[in-house]
Amino acid sequence: MLLAELEIWHSRPIAPTRRVALGRRHLPVDPAPGFGGLLLGAVVAAHMEELDPDFVPELLNLLDDLQAGRRVPQPRLRHRFQVDHHGLAKSTHKLVGHGDELDFSLETEGSPESQILGAAYAAGRVERGQRDDVMEVLRRATRWRGGDAGPALIGFLSGASGVRSRSAGAFAHPELWALTILGFADGVVPAKRDVQRRFRTLLRDAHPDHGGDRVDAAQRIADLAEARDILLA
Secondary structure, eight states: OEEEEEEEEEOOTTOSSOEEEEEEEEOOOSSTTHHHHHHHHHHHHHHGGGSOGGGHHHHHHHHHHHHHTOOOOSOBTTBEEOSOOTTOEEEEEEEEEETTEEEEEOOOOSOHHHHHHHHHHHHHTSOHHHHHHHHHHHHHHTTOOSOSSSHHHHHHHHTOOGGGGTBHHHHHSHHHHHHHHTTOOTTOOOOHHHHHHHHHHHHHHHSGGGTOOTTTHHHHHHHHHHHHHHHHO
């Protein structure tokens, strides 16, 4: 299932000019940062190691300007942002779900600057109410040095660990997912002491020493811990 998608149009390698534009965008950000924010962060993170370190301060200033809705002088990172796609090549980035698993499909053509700029400008078009959270994901992405865009990146961008580094349900509807994992009814707002009590009970049951399945125990324990943290936040 397609969860988020971004087209970035950019100069071809042989072109004498450096330009970037946005194409089709499917970037859901509710609840923020949403799957859209996660994809934008992944695009930035995937290209940071190739970005000239001298450009990082300018990139962070650009994110500030876009977040505040200020006018952005051109060019930025030596690329000019434009509306039309004439003469440009296209890269398509996707976040897809396979059941409850998340997976990025990122294209790497074009310069790292053009890909990062495309994600930044797309984030700048997010509605003001969700833009702050999306921009925070992009700032976090500028610090990523963990290699491929896999489960670890999802956890890093979302500021979470355990199941939320992989689970579509946990990322899309964290409170509902947490209530389900801990066995509370949908719509119930449990007291913190009840959350802790339920967590300890289910944690004991999940442990192999108390009859829990040894193969699934690690994931079950990670789920329970993540659910507890969500409800106690």
